[in-house]
Amino acid sequence: GESVGLHLPTLSVQEGDNSIINCAYSNSASDYFIWYKQESGKGPQFIIDIRSNMDKRQGQRVTVLLNKTVKHLSLQIAATQPGDSAVYFCAETPDMEYGNKLVFGAGTILRVKS
């Protein structure tokens, strides 16, 4: 069935270090990918997205990399801060037929140590 999975359930990093969160997706037809951050008690917050015709996109302190050959997505956070502590989800839109339907990964907990 459809699935977007994460390799590591928990990632602990030192404040100031860079973080890399990985995600494997299974649907090669997916053409749109999003990373969300969810803090305790809140809804998912949009971080960055990328279309399948790109392999890299940068935002403020964040970079998303897409490797379609191996169906892998990663989120890089530069100079990780305590406020970055949250659960991070990758999500994909299978294809145009599914409209805005998102298939989410299981999530990765990011813990930032001060």
Next chain:
Amino acid sequence: KAGVTQTPRYLIKTRGQQVTLSCSPISGHRSVSWYQQTPGQGLQFLFEYFSETQRNKGNFPGRFSGRQFSNSRSEMNVSTLELGDSALYLCASSLGWGSGNTIYFGEGSWLTVV
């Protein structure tokens, strides 16, 4: 600009009852989607509405239903509540329908079924 607004934020219901949750999308957004989030199943797609029409539906029983009004506001209803329906119900909105539209989430409605 106001974000996605969901009401109520918290509610407790008894098994067998029914519940209605409300969502107001970001102004100008015409697509509204609903997701269920539980610790065991993660984030799962319920359905999506665009221009008052259901465009996609996830793998949930018929007890879960929704609708969208002409002003793009949406409601979802769960009838004959079961204990397993306890979850965070998230509403998301986007400008249009189709892969590639940035999707923004509300803070969610926490439903506890006792």
